[in-house]
Amino acid sequence: MNFLSNHIFSTLKTIPQGSDNRGTGLLLQAGFIRQEMAGVYIFLPMGLRVLRNIESIIRDELDAIGAQEILMTALGSKEHWMTTGRWDQEKMDILFHVPASRSKEYALNPTHEEIVTPLMNEFVRSYKNLPAAVYQFQTKFRNEVRAKSGLLRGREFLMKDLYSFHETSEHLDVYFEKVREAYVSIFNRLEIGDKTHYAFASGGAFSKYSYEFQTELGIGEDTLYVCDACGQKVNNELIQDNNFICPSCEHTSAHTITTSEVGNIFKLGDKFSKDFQLKTSTKDGSNIIPVMGCYGIGVSRLMGVIAEIFADDVGLIWPKAIAPYTDYILVQCDNKKSAIQLALQLEKSGKKVLIDDRDMGFGKKAKDADLFGIPNRIVISEKTLAKGGYELKVRGSSVETIVQYDFDI
Ligand SMILES: [Zn+2]
Incomplete structure (x- = not known):
């Protein structure tokens, strides 16, 4: 499991101006x-x-x-590119010619x-x-x-x-x-x-x-x-x-x-x-x-x-097979132990878990969760623990369900 508190590359409030798409x-x-x-x-x-x-x-x-x-x-050798005739800019205008020491040239x-x-x-x-x-x-x-x-x-x-x-x-x-x-x-x-x-x-x-x-x-x-x-x-x-x-x-x-x-x-x-x-x-x-x-x-x-x-209005949505993590656990610091236990359990079944243990409010974390587009968003809070489980929301859906733990916290 990884912890967002260790992650140095923070999110931005909005899409940077001038983004191509x-x-x-x-x-x-x-x-x-x-x-x-x-x-x-x-x-x-x-x-x-x-x-x-x-x-x-x-x-x-x-x-x-x-x-x-x-x-x-x-790097490619000029000689090989000459052999096929594609060193010539007329034949391949997108080929980078790189000048090197002793008047040599290479291809990228x-x-x-x-x-x-x-x-x-x-x-x-x-x-x-x-x-x-x-x-x-x-x-x-x-x-x-x-x-x-x-x-x-x-x-x-x-x-x-x-x-x-x-x-x-x-x-x-x-x-x-x-x-x-x-x-x-x-x-x-x-x-x-x-x-x-x-x-x-x-x-x-x-x-x-x-x-x-x-x-x-x-x-x-x-x-x-x-x-x-x-x-x-x-x-x-x-x-x-x-x-x-x-x-x-x-x-x-x-x-x-x-x-x-x-x-x-x-x-x-x-x-x-x-x-x-x-x-x-x-x-x-x-x-x-x-x-x-x-x-x-x-x-x-x-x-x-x-x-x-x-992508939707609030962020990225990754297909499960290529998402950076399968599960994101939003936790406030006093419940971190429960989050780690749940993450260990999920990892046993092959999940890749990111725990958001950053010292910041729920709203900001939930906004980042939407932005990251990790398929499963799990929330562990006093409220969900009182109900005996955690809250699960699948990215792209608005349904939040309480999932009971099948192990002791
Ligand atoms: Zn036809």
Whole structure:
């Protein structure tokens, strides 16, 4: 259990002026994050707990499909970026070029094909090593001209990126589908599954299409066309001159929804394998160039999206699976012993408990409890103890119930 009296990052009376959006504003007000500069955020203890909980759901689902976690570097070698042609600002304008000593230059990686492909060159030499899939949680950098929308569009952000390597495109197709299903489970566990859509998007230089996971959000940066006949979603960037043609059923009428991109999955083909001369021997002894897939999820962006979706008039509301704590116990100091006993009991059943033992009035504590958005608010006071229990209120509901202790105080 943790005690709020030990917590140095206090809340603010109101949302700070100039906040990019309500979700980010509430995260600032509640002391979950601080802005270092435009598009660059610090995660404070409560915010970091949410971020780690999102990570842990993603890790769980990716481990289940046989991907292995590694941690690559934030700095990238100019040589590798030159090899793929993406050092060139014309090709990748968001790549940070970092000048270093002795006139050297480095990249601050916005994505990791240039790091993972040469890495795999050492290990993936035979068809027996395939399929191979590795992922990481890594801080990424984008040299955006304008960073806005709080956590939704940053110059520095936390991403999960997964890269897979396969003997044939058919093998890639099979793994691609597995990742898509893992993503659906992830977004369901984050409780945004019903608002998150799988959409066709531009494949850029690699293929005709890529695919995105887009979450409905009023302040989102993307527009999806939804086919009126089959419901297929298509990113606005694929629609030319307002002429919608459904890639699934060729129907020509659609309506639009505003969304924010939370994940994307790409079939990269052999572009990077070729650039780095990745070669794998096959069963019959010949050599092939493996094909690659890459799959991203914006972890810090998800935190911003979820904050924005669930917030109400008085504060944040976290889905249980990612809340910084499951239970918040509001206690006035003379009842602290009872609170600790209850917390121990709750922790035995897997709950994560925060005890608000700060030396301040009930009203201020209750206001902060609403702001934090922890699912269960428990109050222990003389009044509830007289009734033989504690008061339980679920965040987002107005019903307060007295729960009897099933153990001796
Ligand atoms: Zn259609």
